[in-house]
Amino acid sequence: MFDPDSWFAEQIERTIITEDEIRAKVAELGAIVSADYADGVLADGDELLLVGVFKGAVMFMADFARALSVPVKMEFMALSSYGSHTTSSGTVRILKDIDSDVAGKHILVVEDIIDSGLTLDWLLKYLEGLHPASVSVVSMLRKPGVQRVDIPVKYLGFDIPNEFVVGYGLDYAERYRELPFVGVLKPEVYQK
Numbered sequence: 001m002f003d004p005d006s007w008f009a010e011q012i013e014r015t016i017i018t019e020d021e022i023r024a025k026v027a028e029l030g031a032i033v034s035a036d037y038a039d040g041v042l043a044d045g046d047e048l049l050l051v052g053v054f055k056g057a058v059m060f061m062a063d064f065a066r067a068l069s070v071p072v073k074m075e076f077m078a079l080s081s082y083g084s085h086t087t088s089s090g091t092v093r094i095l096k097d098i099d100s101d102v103a104g105k106h107i108l109v110v111e112d113i114i115d116s117g118l119t120l121d122w123l124l125k126y127l128e129g130l131h132p133a134s135v136s137v138v139s140m141l142r143k144p145g146v147q148r149v150d151i152p153v154k155y156l157g158f159d160i161p162n163e164f165v166v167g168y169g170l171d172y173a174e175r176y177r178e179l180p181f182v183g184v185l186k187p188e189v190y191q192k
């Protein structure tokens with residue numbers, strides 16, 4: 001819930017997605033994804049391999065994994081292309097790579113947001129090169145109509161307006177990731 005007495009009340013212009021809406025959507029996505037993978041995709045004894053894209057997907061990954069009813073393993077990659085800016089630099093940097101062999105695994109990439117699409121475009125090509133059994137994407141947020149490349153996203157939480165958002169893992173200059181909702185900052189925050 002947006003708390004008018006909290007430290008961020010002066011900095012957030014408006015809420016785009018509330019904590020309750022996020023919780024309901026995570027449960028819905030968890031049920032859909034579990035049913036899809038339980039139904040003939042995962043062989044007996046197989047796990048779904050979640051690849052979380054950090055740092056942004058940290059909150060969604062933690063919530064989403066607990067909403068699944070199929071067994072999972074988790075890998076984390078840390079990628080960055082925004083730094084302290086509100087537009088993509090276009091260059092994806094690997095800050096942390098996958099640790100295990102993913103060949104033959106069913107991979108589900110867990111992302112917080114698809115904006116320009118450049119991060120996922122790069123990551124999907126990278127993962128395909130590791131010869132998994134399949135690669136699909138779940139993203140909590142997407143800004144429709146602004147992708148510079150075509151991104152196949154099988155599971156999506158919300159389409160949102162084309163504004164720079166923060167909260168639920170998403171940052172501006174590394175801040176605001178801990179907010180439990182998704183919101184838009186007041187313009188003066190960027191002008192500081």
Ligand SMILES: O=P(O)(O)OC[C@H]1O[C@H](OP(=O)(O)OP(=O)(O)O)[C@H](O)[C@@H]1O
Pocket residue numbers: 053054055056057079080081082083088111112113114115116117118119120170171
């Ligand atoms: O579709 P795109 O335009 O590529 O934007 C999406 C990516 O950008 C953000 O990551 P960022 O580079 O800010 O790193 P972070 O997750 O550490 O904040 C976000 O978390 C996504 O991974």
Ligand code: HPA
Pocket residue numbers: 082113115116163164165166170171172
């Ligand atoms: O709107 C955004 N907010 C925070 N990080 C992002 N990375 C891509 N788009 C965004």
Ligand SMILES: [Mg+2]
Pocket residue numbers: 056082083170171172
């Ligand atoms: Mg970021």
